Amino acid sequence: MSEKKKILLCVTGGIAVFKAAALTSQMSKAGYDVKVMMTQSAMKFVTPLTFQTLSRNHVYHDTFDEKDPSGVAHIDLADWADLVVIAPATANSIGKLANGIADDMISTTLLATTAPIMIAPAMNVHMYEHPAVFANMERLADFGHRFIEPGEGLLACGYVGKGRLAEPEEILKAVQEFFEEEENQVLSGKHVLITAGPTREQIDPVRFFTNRSSGKMGYALAEVAVSLGAHVTLISGPSHLKQPYGVDFIPVQSAAEMYEAVMEKYNEADLVIKSAAVADYRPKETFESKMKKKDGNLSIEMERTTDILKELGKRKNHQVLVGFAAETDDVTRYAKEKMEKKNLDMIVANNVSQQGSGFEGDTNQVFIYGRDGHEMESSLLSKRQVAEIVLKECLRYLEGPDHK
Numbered sequence: 001m002s003e004k005k006k007i008l009l010c011v012t013g014g015i016a017v018f019k020a021a022a023l024t025s026q027m028s029k030a031g032y033d034v035k036v037m038m039t040q041s042a043m044k045f046v047t048p049l050t051f052q053t054l055s056r057n058h059v060y061h062d063t064f065d066e067k068d069p070s071g072v073a074h075i076d077l078a079d080w081a082d083l084v085v086i087a088p089a090t091a092n093s094i095g096k097l098a099n100g101i102a103d104d105m106i107s108t109t110l111l112a113t114t115a116p117i118m119i120a121p122a123m124n125v126h127m128y129e130h131p132a133v134f135a136n137m138e139r140l141a142d143f144g145h146r147f148i149e150p151g152e153g154l155l156a157c158g159y160v161g162k163g164r165l166a167e168p169e170e171i172l173k174a175v176q177e178f179f180e181e182e183e184n185q186v187l188s189g190k191h192v193l194i195t196a197g198p199t200r201e202q203i204d205p206v207r208f209f210t211n212r213s214s215g216k217m218g219y220a221l222a223e224v225a226v227s228l229g230a231h232v233t234l235i236s237g238p239s240h241l242k243q244p245y246g247v248d249f250i251p252v253q254s255a256a257e258m259y260e261a262v263m264e265k266y267n268e269a270d271l272v273i274k275s276a277a278v279a280d281y282r283p284k285e286t287f288e289s290k291m292k293k294k295d296g297n298l299s300i301e302m303e304r305t306t307d308i309l310k311e312l313g314k315r316k317n318h319q320v321l322v323g324f325a326a327e328t329d330d331v332t333r334y335a336k337e338k339m340e341k342k343n344l345d346m347i348v349a350n351n352v353s354q355q356g357s358g359f360e361g362d363t364n365q366v367f368i369y370g371r372d373g374h375e376m377e378s379s380l381l382s383k384r385q386v387a388e389i390v391l392k393e394c395l396r397y398l399e400g401p402d403h404k
C-alpha cells in the first residue's frame with residue numbers, strides 16, 4: 001500500500017467488543033492506519049489498552065479529554081479518517097446516528113465526519129428485528145451509509161437468530177472492497193443516463209396497458225454506475241423498487257413522458273443505457289372518464305409510440321448508446337438487427353423464454369454484441385453482476401476514439 005489508508009474504528013458497547021479487538025489487529029496487519037474510539041460501555045468489556053496495543057495508536061473515549069491544545073480531537077479525527085467503521089454497532093448507536101444525536105465522543109464524531117461510514121450491527125435478534133431499529137437502519141442506508149450484515153446463529157444472550165457481529169475477516173473484506181472500489185472510479189466525471197422499468201399507457205383513469213418489466217436490471221445498472229463514480233440519472237417507469245442511493249431520479253409513466261425526460265438529458269450524457277421495456281403501442285384514444293362496459297366485444301385501436309432509442313441513434317453526436325433486446329428466439333440475429341437499425345454502440349440481449357433470464361427475476365444471462373464486432377455471452381448471474389459486466393463493456397466505447 002503506497003500511502004496507508006486511515007480507518008477510524010468506533011467501538012460501541014456490547015459483548016462483541018472482543019471481536020473488534022481481533023478486527024483492529026487484522027486491519028493493522030493488512031496495512032491500514034487504525035485509530036480506535038470507544039464508548040463508556042465498550043470499555044466495560046475490553047480495556048482501551050488492548051486497542052492501543054493492537055492499533056499502536058492512542059485510543060479516544062472522552063470528548064473533553066483534550067490532550068493536544070492545538071486541535072479539537074473529535075473534529076481532527078473526523079477529518080483524519082478515510083473511512084469510519086462502527087463495529088460493533090449497538091441499537092443505541094444506530095438510533096443516535098439515525099436521529100442526529102451527539103452526546104458522546106463517538107456520536108459527535110460521526111456527525112462531524114464527511115468520510116464514508118460502514119456499520120456492522122450486533123445485538124439481540126429481537127432488537128435487530130424491532131421496527132424502530134429497522135427504520136433507523138433504513139434511514140442510515142438512505143444517507144448512503146453501508147451495512148455489514150450480522151450473521152445468524154447462537155447469540156451471546158442465548159437466543160438463536162440474526163444479530164451476531166459479522167466475523168472480523170468479513171468486515172476486513174468489506175473494508176478492502178471499499179478501498180478497491182474507491183481506486184476503481186472508472187466512470188468518474190461521466191454522466192450516465194439509464195432508463196428502467198415498464199411504461200404505462202393509459203386507457204382511462206383506472207386502466208392502462210403495461211408489461212412485466214420490474215426495473216431490476218436498470219436499477220442494478222444505476223447502482224453499479226454510481227459505485228464506479230458516475231453521475232447517474234435514472235429515468236424510471238413505475239416500479240416497486242427502492243430508489244438507488246446517489247442517483248438523480250426521474251419517475252415517469254408513459255413512453256411519451258420517458259421520451260421527453262430522456263431528450264432533456266441527452267446532450268449532457270456520455271453514456272445512455274436503455275434497459276426500459278418501453279411500450280411499442282398506446283391506445284389511440286384516451287378517455288377522461290372511466291369507460292363503461294357495454295354488450296359485446298370491445299376493440300381498442302392502438303397507435304405506435306415513438307421509438308426513443310431510434311431517435312437517440314439519429315441524434316447521436318458524442319454519446320455511447322446501449323440498447324436492450326428481450327427475445328424469445330433467434331436472439332443473435334434480432335439483436336444485431338436492432339443494433340444496426342437504431343445506430344447503437346452495443347446491445348445487450350437476453351432470451352426471456354429461458355429459465356432465470358426472464359422478467360421480474362433476480363438473475364439474467366445476457367449476450368452482448370458490440371459495434372466493433374466484439375461479442376460475449378455471460379453465464380447465469382445476478383442482475384448486479386450482469387450490470388458490472390455491461391458497464392465494463394461500455395468502457396471500451398467510452399474510452400474509444402469516437403467518444404469525444
Ligand code: CTP
Nearest residue numbers: 274275276278279280305306307308309323324
Ligand atoms: N425502446 C425505446 N422506445 C420504444 C421501444 C423500445 O427506446 N418505443 C428501446 C428499449 O428501451 C430497448 C430497445 O429499444 O433498449 C428494444 O428494442 P425494440 O426493437 O423496440 O424491442 P421490442 O419492443 O421488443 O421490439 P420487437 O417487438 O420488434 O422485438
